[in-house]
Amino acid sequence: xxxLQCPLPNSxxxxxxxxxxxxxxxxxxxxxxxxxxxxxxxxxxxLHDGAILDxxxxxxxxxxxxxxxxxxxxxxxxxxxxxxxxxxNDLAMCGAKPIALTASFILEEGLPITDLWRIVQSMSxxxxxxGVSIITGDTKVVERGKGDKIFINTTGLGRVPPTIQIAPxxxxxxxxxxxxxxxxxxxITILSLREGLTFETALESDSAPLHxxxxxxxxxxxxxxxxxxxxxxxxxxxxxxxxxxxxxxxIRLVESAIPIHEEVRGACEMLGLDPFxxxxxxxxxxxxxxxxxxxxxxxxxxxxxGKEAAIIGEVCAEMPGKVTLRSRIGGMRIVEMLxxxxxxxxx
Amino acid sequence: xxxLQCPLPNSxxxxxxxxxxxxxxxxxxxxxxxxxxxxxxxxxxxLHDGAILDxxxxxxxxxxxxxxxxxxxxxxxxxxxxxxxxxxNDLAMCGAKPIALTASFILEEGLPITDLWRIVQSMSxxxxxxGVSIITGDTKVVERGKGDKIFINTTGLGRVPPTIQIAPxxxxxxxxxxxxxxxxxxxITILSLREGLTFETALESDSAPLHxxxxxxxxxxxxxxxxxxxxxxxxxxxxxxxxxxxxxxxIRLVESAIPIHEEVRGACEMLGLDPFxxxxxxxxxxxxxxxxxxxxxxxxxxxxxGKEAAIIGEVCAEMPGKVTLRSRIGGMRIVEMLxxxxxxxxx
Numbered sequence: 001x002x003x004l005q006c007p008l009p010n011s012x013x014x015x016x017x018x019x020x021x022x023x024x025x026x027x028x029x030x031x032x033x034x035x036x037x038x039x040x041x042x043x044x045x046x047l048h049d050g051a052i053l054d055x056x057x058x059x060x061x062x063x064x065x066x067x068x069x070x071x072x073x074x075x076x077x078x079x080x081x082x083x084x085x086x087x088x089n090d091l092a093m094c095g096a097k098p099i100a101l102t103a104s105f106i107l108e109e110g111l112p113i114t115d116l117w118r119i120v121q122s123m124s125x126x127x128x129x130x131g132v133s134i135i136t137g138d139t140k141v142v143e144r145g146k147g148d149k150i151f152i153n154t155t156g157l158g159r160v161p162p163t164i165q166i167a168p169x170x171x172x173x174x175x176x177x178x179x180x181x182x183x184x185x186x187x188i189t190i191l192s193l194r195e196g197l198t199f200e201t202a203l204e205s206d207s208a209p210l211h212x213x214x215x216x217x218x219x220x221x222x223x224x225x226x227x228x229x230x231x232x233x234x235x236x237x238x239x240x241x242x243x244x245x246x247x248x249x250x251i252r253l254v255e256s257a258i259p260i261h262e263e264v265r266g267a268c269e270m271l272g273l274d275p276f277x278x279x280x281x282x283x284x285x286x287x288x289x290x291x292x293x294x295x296x297x298x299x300x301x302x303x304x305x306g307k308e309a310a311i312i313g314e315v316c317a318e319m320p321g322k323v324t325l326r327s328r329i330g331g332m333r334i335v336e337m338l339x340x341x342x343x344x345x346x347x
Numbered sequence: 348x349x350x351l352q353c354p355l356p357n358s359x360x361x362x363x364x365x366x367x368x369x370x371x372x373x374x375x376x377x378x379x380x381x382x383x384x385x386x387x388x389x390x391x392x393x394l395h396d397g398a399i400l401d402x403x404x405x406x407x408x409x410x411x412x413x414x415x416x417x418x419x420x421x422x423x424x425x426x427x428x429x430x431x432x433x434x435x436n437d438l439a440m441c442g443a444k445p446i447a448l449t450a451s452f453i454l455e456e457g458l459p460i461t462d463l464w465r466i467v468q469s470m471s472x473x474x475x476x477x478g479v480s481i482i483t484g485d486t487k488v489v490e491r492g493k494g495d496k497i498f499i500n501t502t503g504l505g506r507v508p509p510t511i512q513i514a515p516x517x518x519x520x521x522x523x524x525x526x527x528x529x530x531x532x533x534x535i536t537i538l539s540l541r542e543g544l545t546f547e548t549a550l551e552s553d554s555a556p557l558h559x560x561x562x563x564x565x566x567x568x569x570x571x572x573x574x575x576x577x578x579x580x581x582x583x584x585x586x587x588x589x590x591x592x593x594x595x596x597x598i599r600l601v602e603s604a605i606p607i608h609e610e611v612r613g614a615c616e617m618l619g620l621d622p623f624x625x626x627x628x629x630x631x632x633x634x635x636x637x638x639x640x641x642x643x644x645x646x647x648x649x650x651x652x653g654k655e656a657a658i659i660g661e662v663c664a665e666m667p668g669k670v671t672l673r674s675r676i677g678g679m680r681i682v683e684m685l686x687x688x689x690x691x692x693x694x
Contacts, residue, residue: 017688023580023626024685028589047593048514049437049576050410052507057404063397064449064502068487068494090396102411104500106453140415140498142692147415148493153451155411155502160399167395229396233370242375246394277371338371341364345489 006117016111021141030139034117038124039103039134051135053100059160061096063087066153070345072119074193076186076205077281079152080122085209085281086232086347087156088130092214093228093284095166096158098130103154104138108147119150130209132156158211163223170226171247175315176293178286180213180300181206181308182259183236187278187343188267195271199263208282213303217286217296225296227287230280232347234338237276239285240323241337248320253313253335255327276325277338279346287315353464363458368488377486381464385471386450386481398482400447406507408443410434413500417692419466421540423533423552424628426499427469432556432628433579433694434503435477439561440575440631442513443505445477450501451485455494466497477556479503505558510570517573518594522662523640525633527560527647528553528655529606530583534625534690535614542618546610555629560650564633564643572643574634577627579694581685584623586632587670588684595667600660600682602674623672624685626693634662 019026036045043051067083077085084101091098103123107116127134185206192203210230218225227247231239236258244251260275268275282305288296293311300306323335366373383392390398414430424432431448438445450470454463474481532553539550557577565572574594578586583605591598607622615622629652635643640658647653670682 018691019686019688021580021691022685022688023582024585024624024687024689026686026688027581028684046514046516047589049440050408050443050503050505052441052443053407053409055402055404055407057402060400060402060407061397062400062447062449062483062502062504064451064483064500065485066451066453066487066500068453068489070493093396094399096397096399100409102409102502104411104413104502106413106415106498136409136411138412140413140692140694142415142495142498145492146417146495147498148489151453151487151489151494151498153411153413153500153502155409155449155451155500156397157409158397167393233368234374235370238371242394279370337375338369339366339373340371341366341369341373342371344365344368345487347487 006114014113016107016109016113016141018109018141021139034120035137038120041133043133043135061091061094061158061160063090064155065090066151067347068151068345069347070148071193072149074205075189075202077207078119078122079150080119081126082207082281082347083152083154084123084126085207087154088209088211089230091156091158092211093230094160095164095218096160097215098132098156098158098211100133100135100157101127101154102136103134103152106147106151107139107141108149109141109144111149130211164218165223166225166228168227168243168246171243171249171287171315173249173315173317174290175226175287176290176311177251177313178297179310179312180284180306182261183280183283184260184264184268184275184278186281187346188264190346191343192267201263203263206280206282208305210284210305213300213305216303217299220299221288221292221296224289224292225286229285231283231285232279232281235277235279237335238338244323245321250316250319251313251323252316253325255325257310257312259308259310273342276335277342281347353461361460363454363456363460363488365456365488368486374486381467382484385467388480390480390482408438408441408505408507410437411502412437413498414694415498415692416694417495418540419496421552422536422549424554425466425469426497427466428473429554429628429694430499430501431470431473432554434501435556435558436577438503438505439558440577441507442511442565443507444562445479445503445505445558447480447482447504448474448501449483450481450499453494453498454486454488455496456488456491458496477558511565512570513572513575515574515590515593518590518596518634518662520596520662520664521637522573522634523637523658524598524660525644526657526659527631527653529608530627530630531607531611531615531622531625533628534693535611537693538690539614548610550610553627553629555652557631557652560647560652563650564646567646568635568639568643571636571639572633576632578630578632579626579628582624582626584682585685591670592668597663597666598660598670599663600672602672604657604659606655606657620689623682624689628694
């Protein structure tokens with residue numbers, strides 16, 4: 001449940017002090033007044049050095065990510081919800097059903113406690129929507145100027161169903177490449193915010209948890225789903241290049257098939273960015289055997305997070321390790337992996 | 348095996364650039380030239396968004412910690428070995444045998460790649476000594492002045508043996524309190540380094556992995572071991588206060604029984620620090636049923652990491668939630684939890 005009132009600013013401190021990371025009384029206050037009310041569950045409430053989970057025999061997926069996005073709050077989310085969605089999505093890309101998350105915070109001295117509280121509330125809500133608990137955590141504080149407000153690490157555990165075999169190496173010639181929706185919304189939203197750009201329609205980050213969408217397509221196509229990948233940093237281009245390299249296959253894309261919001265395309269042109277390299281936080285690439293492409297596509301389109309899903313290309317034997325694109329005007333070009341940095345601190 | 352030659356400075360870049368965190372070619376170079384050679388194992392080598400482990404049915408311990416210690420290199424270790432030992436110890440304090448670690452890096456633009464490489468080599472060696480693999484990871488880069496060289500998050504997974512029940516709440520009147528060796532070495536080493544103090548004998552951090560020591564005492568005393576706790580930030584005083592509060596018991600310590608290095612005691616006096624509040628990174632507090640105290644003590648003393656182990660106090664019903672200390676001159680005082688910050692960025 002959303003706690004509408006930050007408990008701490010009424011007390012003696014309104015910003016984070018070094019002592020909040022000292023392991024003493026102020027650390028305890030943070031835990032008791034900010035973290036436990038938001039995340040509280042029977043495992044976390046043990047306040048032990050670690051959490052203990054009872055697990056059945058089987059495959060466990062583990063993923064870790066640190067989030068350093070700037071600014072902390074943006075249309076469509078904040079660093080807290082992003083830290084939940086990002087790790088949930090990495091688990092989903094292994095074909096796993098999420099079980100639990102850990103959360104570790106690096107706070108900069110001077111962070112307003114109300115900001116921490118908003119972020120923690122947002123994490124809590126995002127985790128509740130996914131149905132996972134935050135079972136253990138850690139907080140460190142660094143001096144002013146030695147960090148940037150807040151960095152969050154989340155590590156996730158998930159259960160991989162018995163027959164599922166998702167791996168970049170499984171992409172094979174003949175497979176089709178699908179994407180769950182419009183590309184580049186996250187990166188362009190963050191960049192617009194930093195640059196002070198405004199658009200006619202409000203752009204939002206696509207930050208969202210993909211576990212349910214993935215579970216639905218696994219249910220209809222199982223082992224015929226060969227690869228799942230969320231194209232975050234480096235965008236669709238870098239994700240597909242990695243897959244092409246690892247599987248030693250070529251990937252051919254059709255530009256006109258790739259869904260993109262008109263205003264995002266316009267912003268990319270204005271900013272000189274190629275949308276294929278811009279980060280997404282709520283999209284997944286799905287590489288499947290051709291015989292299940294249609295049912296996977298239809299299943300995705302029935303879900304709110306996949307309603308603009310599309311088949312955007314195919315896997316081939318030619319030009320192994322390379323991604324090529326047939327442009328709108330019919331030319332063919334090689335889409336390289338991102339070189340250099342396009343948008344720092346996008347996640 | 349220790350890689351004696353950093354592979355990257357011979358290439359085009361000698362410091363970390365923002366692009367090393369961009370998810371493109373430079374991120375790939377870091378992974379292929381720094382992380383995989385050091386950590387490489389069959390799980391990590393999949394280069395998937397997450398790792399997958401095959402697990403038997405049973406209890407899994409999970410612990411997460413972010414490390415922000417300054418300076419990065421210190422007598423007795425560095426941020427890399429500390430990040431391994433710290434999380435291994437949190438697992439050990441749950442009674443767990445470590446299985447695997449994740450590693451997530453937040454790098455500041457401008458970090459010399461040779462420093463990253465030294466730290467990664469040190470993590471790799473520390474993990475190999477413990478016998479665990481680093482199975483998945485993440486790297487982010489923040490702009491110069493928005494971080495401090497390197498922060499590392501490690502999250503650990505461990506297996507808790509079936510009959511073991513370690514929890515702060517299990518401390519009960521009559522139990523005895525043991526410590527595995529001299530206190531305050533880590534904190535005083537770091538502080539001395541920062542302040543430029545020197546000592547006659549070389550002080551070193553006690554940073555070390557306690558999983559083997561813990562396995563040995565669990566083997567001889569099993570369920571009779573009620574609580575394990577590594578007194579890191581906030582020191583012995585804060586750790587025991589937390590236990591006393593959670594178990595609603597009193598804890599009585601005898602000052603003369605608590606092992607401390609003469610020079611550490613001297614440094615504490617000179618610096619105006621109370622060693623009970625100074626961080627340790629290779630010590631554990633063990634609270635046991637009185638009938639096994641002797642065998643636990645002897646078992647610890649046979650291990651190199653426990654050779655100065657001692658019984659330092661007892662659990663009582665009086666003054667629940669409080670820790671008291673009988674001083675060398677016979678007086679009794681209450682040892683409060685740390686309030687305020689004693690030593691920032693000690694771990």
